[in-house]
Amino acid sequence: MEEIGVGGGVGGGGGGYWWWSAASTAQLALGIKSYRKGFSGDSRFMPLKAFSVASLFVGATASAAVAFLHSSGIHSVEDIKQVGANIRNGLRIPPRAQDK
Template sequence: MEEENEGGGSQRSQTHIHNHYLWALASAAQFGWAISAYRRGYAGDHRLMPFKAFGVASLFIGASASGAVASLQASGIQKVEDLVELGASIRNGLGIPKRARDE
């Protein structure tokens, strides 16, 4: 349920507006941590090196995913239908005909 506040807007929409900043911050933090771990290299038992490599790769993948969610939320895309509509709008703007669907 959305509750009306004194400004006339809903509480949920105001929270949602600033939510993408948190995703962007998480992405930047993960990316920074991944860069620092990558530059530090590996020191220790050689048998544990694959685990460190997996951890660093996971940080890079997580930073990419967090950044993608932040950009989607910042652009106002909430559902898959919104993304499909955006793609159709871009195709129309470029003058590309509609895609044929297999039915």
């Protein structure tokens, strides 16, 4: 039986997570547009507007990171540990000692 993931896609791979990339692109575009527009209006709202623009950039970064991880086939911490072990093996660095 095929399992439906959090992103709605069936199985693994990046096919079911394309909207993470779309969200990242949209947030980044809106953040750049808001940043270029600058500040206009009542000065009391300046901190709120600055926070919202910064949140767009942070959200775009988070969405891009999720899209990259899922399209790379990394879905859990164990997958990340395996990638780290493969990198260490490729660099001929001995494995880390395991605490038991």
